[in-house]
Amino acid sequence: MYRISLHTRHTLRWPLSSCVQEQCRQWPHQSVLIGASPHTTMHLSVSSRSLAFSPLDMIRKAKPTIITDPTQLDTSFADVAGMEEAKNEVVEFVDYLKYPQRYSELGARTPKGALLYGPPGTGKTLLARALAAEACVPFLSIAGSDFVEVYAGTGAARVRDLFSQSRKHAPCIMYIDEIDAVGKTRRSSISEGHNEQENTLNQLLVEMDGITPLESVVILASTNRVDILDQALLRPGRFDRQISIDLPTLAERKAIFELYLGQVLLDPDRGVTDYSARLAALTPGNSGADIANIVxxxxxxxxxxxxxxxxEDDFEYAVERIIAGMEKKNHVMSCEERRIVAYHEAGHALVGWCLEHTDPIMKVSITPRTKGALGFSQYLPSDQKLYTTEQLFDRMSMALGGRAAEAITFNRITTGARDDLEKVTEMAYRQVAEFGMxxxxxxxxxxxxxxxxxSYSQKLSRMIDEEVKELVNRAYLRAKQILEEHTEQLEKVAVSLLEKEVVNYKDLVDLIGPMAHEKRLHQHSELAEMWTNR
Structure with a gap:
């Protein structure tokens, strides 16, 4: 083995010459000074008589994280909550790695690999670690970006070396994280010239299902960009199974919260189940990583x-920080700005309170936040997947309630509704141009x-713009009509916000009475006991 230190302005790209090899034979365990070029000096320290060496050998080696002792993983299926369907998909790999003869006797061929795909933070890597620990086999882990290198042929060489190491550790599990870094769809353009990424992908395809069989090695990979992967990589024989890991549902979020809540010291008067259901209801659309961060x-x-x-107040703080950011206690607003924000947020709350197809409101605050919000409203959203035209229209009207409240109260409007207008405009365009509504x-x-x-004409584009404009105007007029009919309630909510800065569900019931419509998709009957002011 030779140890080399390079002092050069250029990169050395050639093996040792015969002259240098002869010097190494004559003076083993000595230092040899080599002038590779007028601008290059290499100091070679010989510690072995072996002369089969190239300066590129080290960068052509794959360097996966190899765990031969499954106890080092410290992860099992019990530590993976909220992914029962995905766990059922991969449990067959565990059985195959433990009892391969059971399958061979029946002539069955176990899937060679599985691709785990889904949004970030849903637990794809965690599931792969749990699979390796349950199977009690070596685990080789490497990132897709580790194959990307500026030197031609390096990526393909690292792929060959990785599979060579996997065969030596068989039976084992090979895990490639973020495989989209190396598995992007190949392009057919001739003008692009040499493409190192495509060469690396070609080598990966050959190693996974080529002339040389790959026995007793299960290949797992994960990505959140499955849409850009090459189809040859996804075909049966390579990744036989594609396992979707979506954002957790209400029941799955409850199970994940119970897992992480069991790892912290809770208030002695409350148990894990006292918090899990409520926190799960508050966090739709959150991944497992988000839930861990909240706890x-x-x-x-x-x-x-x-x-x-x-x-409870600690969890309230955590949820609010994730949604809107930290409170900016040092931020000072003028009295006029504070009044505008109070009426703006009161307008949102009152319009949503009176409409049927909106999320129940839990809290309204006019405390500035680090994410740029001068005030925010916290709702209890549902896991609803399908929306009707009426439901979308009610949500648009609620979003425009703040702008309408400003116009009614102050006879002028401000820039505070920019985020609301962006959301409403996007909703309107999607209804008209995408959903066919x-x-x-x-x-x-x-x-x-x-x-x-x-992909359509300018005439149709103008028609879409006119429809969007008309739809947004109708939603605004509806919000304005509701506020004009409930001016007294709007004043009560705004005044209460100016006095206390925070108004919760119980306060809103006392101020303006119960909600006008039953929220059938929500369990809002528990809102009165869910959170209180800190």
Whole structure:
């Protein structure tokens, strides 16, 4: 083995010459000074008589993380909550690696690999680690970006070396994280010339299902960009199974919260189940990583104030911090701006309170936040997947309630509704151009394309713009009509916000009475007991 230190302005790209090899034979275990070029000096320290050496050998080696002792993984299926369907998909790999003769006797061929795909933070890597621990076999892990190198042929060489190491450790599990870094769809353009990424992908395809069989090695890979992967990589014989790991549902979020809540010290008066259901209802669309972050933020908050356990107000703080950011206590607003924000947020709350197809409101605050919000409203959203035209229209009206409240109260509008207008405009365009919900445009879908290109005429584009404008105007007029009919309630909510800065569900019931409609998709009957002011 030779140890080399390079002092050069250029990169050495050639093996040792015969002259240098002869010097190494004559003076083993000595230092040899080599002038590779007028600008290159290489100091070679010989520690072995072997002369089969190239400076590129080291960078052509794959360097996976190899765990031969499954106990080092410290992860099992019990530590993976909320992914029962995905666990059932991969449990067959465990059985095959433990009892391969059971399958060979029946002539069955176990899937060679599985591709785990889904949004970030849903637990793809965690599931792969749990699979390796349950199977009690070596685990080789490497990132897809580790194959990317500027030197031609290096990526393919690392792929060959990785599979060579896997065969030596068989039976084992090979895991490639973020495989989209190396598995992107190949292009057929001749003008592109040499493409190192395509060469690396070609080598990966050959190693996974080529002339040389790959026995007793299960290949797992994960990505959140399955849409850009090459089809040859996804065919049976390579990744036989494609396992979707979606964002957790309400029941799955409850199970994940119970897992992480069991790892922190809770208030002695409350148990895990007292928090899990409520927190799960508050966090639709959150991944497992988001849930872990919420529990950790709550524990950090409790430790910061030297509490004996994590309590309700700590979880309230954590959820609010994830949604809107930290409170900016040093941010000072003028009295006029504070009044505008109070009436703006009161308008949102009151319009949503009176409409049927909106999410129940839990809390309204006019405390500035680090994410740029001067005030925010916290709702209890549902896991609803399908929306009708009426439901979308109610949500648009609620979003425009703040702008309408400003116009009614102050006879002028401000820039505070920018985020609301962006959301409403996007909702309107999607209804008209994508969901086919406009009677004028008809039942067609024209989703936006990359680069801003349009697949329809300018005439149709103008029609879409007119429909969107008319739809947004109708939603605004409806919000304004509701507020004009409930001016007294709007004033009560705004005044209460100016006095206390935070108004919760119980306060809203006392101020303006119960909600006008039953929220059938929500369990809002528990809102009165869910959170209280800190």
């Amino acid at each position: 950790n933020e709550a524990a950090l908050h409790a430790a910061r104030y030297k509490k004996s356990g994590v309590r 406009s009677p004028v445009i008809g039942h067609i879908s024209l989703p936006p394309q990359a680069g801003g290109k349009r």
